[in-house]
Amino acid sequence: MQELGSGRIAREMVGSVHMNGSVHGANGTEERLDELRRLLGKSDGDLLKIVSVGAGAWGSVFAALLQDAYGHFREKVQIRIWRRPGRTVDRSTAEHLFEVINSREDVLRRLIRRCAYLKYVEARLGDRKLYADEILKDGFCLNMIETPLCPLKVVTNLQEAVWDADIVVNGLPSTETREVFEEISKYWKERISVPVIISLAKGIEASLDPIPHIITPTQMISSATGVPTENILYLGGPNIASEIYNKEYANARICGSNKWRKPLAKFLRQPHFTVWDNSDLVTHEVMGGLKNVYAIGAGMVAALTNESATSKSVYFAHCTSEMIFITHLLTEQPEKLAGPLLADTYVTLLKGRNAWYGQMLAKGELSPDMGDSIKGKGMIQGISAVGAFFELLSQPSLSVQHPEENKQVAPAELCPILKRLYRILIKRELPARDILQALRDETMNDPRERIEMAQSHAFYRPSLLGKP
Numbered sequence: 001m002q003e004l005g006s007g008r009i010a011r012e013m014v015g016s017v018h019m020n021g022s023v024h025g026a027n028g029t030e031e032r033l034d035e036l037r038r039l040l041g042k043s044d045g046d047l048l049k050i051v052s053v054g055a056g057a058w059g060s061v062f063a064a065l066l067q068d069a070y071g072h073f074r075e076k077v078q079i080r081i082w083r084r085p086g087r088t089v090d091r092s093t094a095e096h097l098f099e100v101i102n103s104r105e106d107v108l109r110r111l112i113r114r115c116a117y118l119k120y121v122e123a124r125l126g127d128r129k130l131y132a133d134e135i136l137k138d139g140f141c142l143n144m145i146e147t148p149l150c151p152l153k154v155v156t157n158l159q160e161a162v163w164d165a166d167i168v169v170n171g172l173p174s175t176e177t178r179e180v181f182e183e184i185s186k187y188w189k190e191r192i193s194v195p196v197i198i199s200l201a202k203g204i205e206a207s208l209d210p211i212p213h214i215i216t217p218t219q220m221i222s223s224a225t226g227v228p229t230e231n232i233l234y235l236g237g238p239n240i241a242s243e244i245y246n247k248e249y250a251n252a253r254i255c256g257s258n259k260w261r262k263p264l265a266k267f268l269r270q271p272h273f274t275v276w277d278n279s280d281l282v283t284h285e286v287m288g289g290l291k292n293v294y295a296i297g298a299g300m301v302a303a304l305t306n307e308s309a310t311s312k313s314v315y316f317a318h319c320t321s322e323m324i325f326i327t328h329l330l331t332e333q334p335e336k337l338a339g340p341l342l343a344d345t346y347v348t349l350l351k352g353r354n355a356w357y358g359q360m361l362a363k364g365e366l367s368p369d370m371g372d373s374i375k376g377k378g379m380i381q382g383i384s385a386v387g388a389f390f391e392l393l394s395q396p397s398l399s400v401q402h403p404e405e406n407k408q409v410a411p412a413e414l415c416p417i418l419k420r421l422y423r424i425l426i427k428r429e430l431p432a433r434d435i436l437q438a439l440r441d442e443t444m445n446d447p448r449e450r451i452e453m454a455q456s457h458a459f460y461r462p463s464l465l466g467k468p
Contacts, residue, residue: 033070033077036267040166040196048077051161052169053180055083055132055154056378057241058200059171060141064149064245069270071150078153081171085156087132089142093376094123094130097145107148111138114151143378147242163187167196170217173379174203174289175372177217181224188225196260197221197232202288203381206388212395213466214330214388216285218256230257233264234281236288238343240351247272253340255281282465283331284340290326291345292382293389294319297421298349299358300435314439315417320345321447322415326393328454329411329461354382361424361432368428383425390422398461403453411459414450 037048052063063081070077089097098120101107111117116138122128132142133156139149155161162168162184172180177199188195201217218232237252244250251274254265261277268275278284298315305311323341327334349355357380360366366374372383390412392398399408412419420438423430462468 029069030073030076032267033073036263037076039263041193042076042166045075047075048167049165050077050079050167050169051155051165052081052171053158053162053184054171054173054176055081055136055141056171056173057141057144059169060136060144060149060152061147061241061245062169062171062200063152064139065268065270065273067150067152080153080155080161081136082155082158082161083133083136085131085133087142089123089130089132089135090375091123091126093142093145094120097130097135097140098124100140100146100148104148107139110151114138143376144242145376147245149245158183159187162195163191165195166193167198170197170199170201170221172201173381174201174205174217174220175379175381175384177201178220178224181221185225188227194227194231196264197227198254198264199232199234199285200236201381202236202285202292203385204286204289204388205384206392208391208395211463212392212398213464214282214286214392216282216289218281218285219466229281230259232256232281233261234285234288235268235275236284236344237340238347240347243351244273250274251276253278253284255279255284280331280336283337286330286465287327287337287341288344289381289385290323290389291341291348292352292354293385293418293421294323294345295348295352295354296358296361296380296382296386296425297417297435297438299355299360300362300432301358301439302355303359303362304433304436311436311439316349317447318439319417321450322417325414325450325454325459326389326411328459329393329398330464332460332462334454353377354380357382358432362435368425386418386421387426390418390426392464393418398464400459403449414453 040048042048050066052059060081063079067079071079101111101120111120119128119130123130133154136152137154139151141149170177199217199221203217205215207213207215218229218234221227221232222229233254233256235252235254237250239250239252249272253276254261254268255278258279265275265277297319298312301311301315320342324334327337327341331337356377357366357374372380374380393412393415394410396410399410402409416438420435424432424434
């Protein structure tokens with residue numbers, strides 16, 4: 001009997017070229033999907049439901065990667081993305097979007113086929129308003145207009161998006177994670193099964209009560225929803241969202257419990273996107289926030305010195321020594337983090353939004369008074385991270401021995417760049433150009449000495465990550 005229906009179509013699509021130009025080979029995609037479905041207890045005819053909460057650049061790309069890889073197995077998986085409704089697209093962005101559409105023949109043809117092109121013409125002429133959720137359905141992320149994605153299934157009602165989702169991807173900024181997941185928890189009160197949550201957020205909060213410690217997005221999610229930490233994972237790595245979607249080779253780590261990290265690493269892995277797994281969830285998460293702090297300063301230095309390679313290398317030496325010093329406070333085996341942290345820092349300095357923000361501050365095109373949510377870029381998470389790290393490391397209870405003055409000082413006193421960034425971005429008492437003074441201060445320690453001090457003293461403070 002001849003095979004009929006969407007099951008046959010799905011199998012024929014493996015190895016075919018999709019509308020956005022991506023190619024799927026017979027590389028075991030369906031087998032990986034079936035393996036994850038079995039692990040989650042899905043029976044035949046029962047859809048595996050995946051939803052990305054938040055439609056920033058990385059959250060949108062993550063959903064699009066899954067849609068490209070697995071979306072054609074319509075009888076087995078449903079992939080959706082939630083974003084808030086009502087956000088309008090301004091005229092200048094609509095004009096730029098129209099240019100992008102017309103520069104890409106594949107995108108232009110796709111929109112014409114979907115009878116969606118005319119609205120972009122009307123928006124270009126100012127005759128119509130576009131909305132962020134509307135253009136996302138056509139594959140355009142408001143924070144990443146120049147990189148068209150595949151069409152996405154967009155939901156604007158949060159309850160509808162998450163109430164029966166098997167896998168929830170946190171694509172929200174760390175500053176919004178707690179609030180949204182507290183709302184989500186209301187919709188999960190009647191749930192029988194426990195969802196799996198993958199957090200992409202890089203950022204931290206500082207809590208000083210009862211003792212100074214860091215709160216990460218996965219901890220916020222667990223606290224807000226009651227989902228056990230075994231079911232919450234963090235995925236991060238040295239990558240730029242648009243480049244990953246354009247199939248530049250990239251890698252990432254998914255960190256968390258053994259039960260979920262290994263099968264999810266296998267499920268997420270693609271030919272151009274290698275996903276490793278690691279058990280150290282919180283430390284990797286904190287490192288993802290730490291590099292954003294120093295990326296802002298790097299952008300400032302680059303702009304203020306006209307991209308001087310010498311000045312940028314001086315800054316890099318000092319900022320990496322501070323990061324190494326901080327990792328010795330946070331983990332007992334900091335050497336295991338050196339490679340991932342430096343790689344993530346390097347790519348963020350090259351092309352990340354935090355470095356871009358630092359450049360714009362130094363050029364006077366932005367100011368700290370404009371807040372941390374920037375048009376066309378989204379949330380600049382390094383700003384809140386500067387405040388959190390400095391306030392945490394300023395606590396007297398965490399004091400360490402000063403290398404020269406034979407006295408106890410708060411760790412922040414040994415991190416002059418962090419201190420200067422705090423005064424520029426949080427206190428707003430210094431101009432951006434003052435970051436250069438942190439490099440030119442003759443009283444500053446040789447960065448090598450800071451590293452030697454960290455390596456030769458027992459600085460590890462397990463309480464910072466909530467450990468006994």
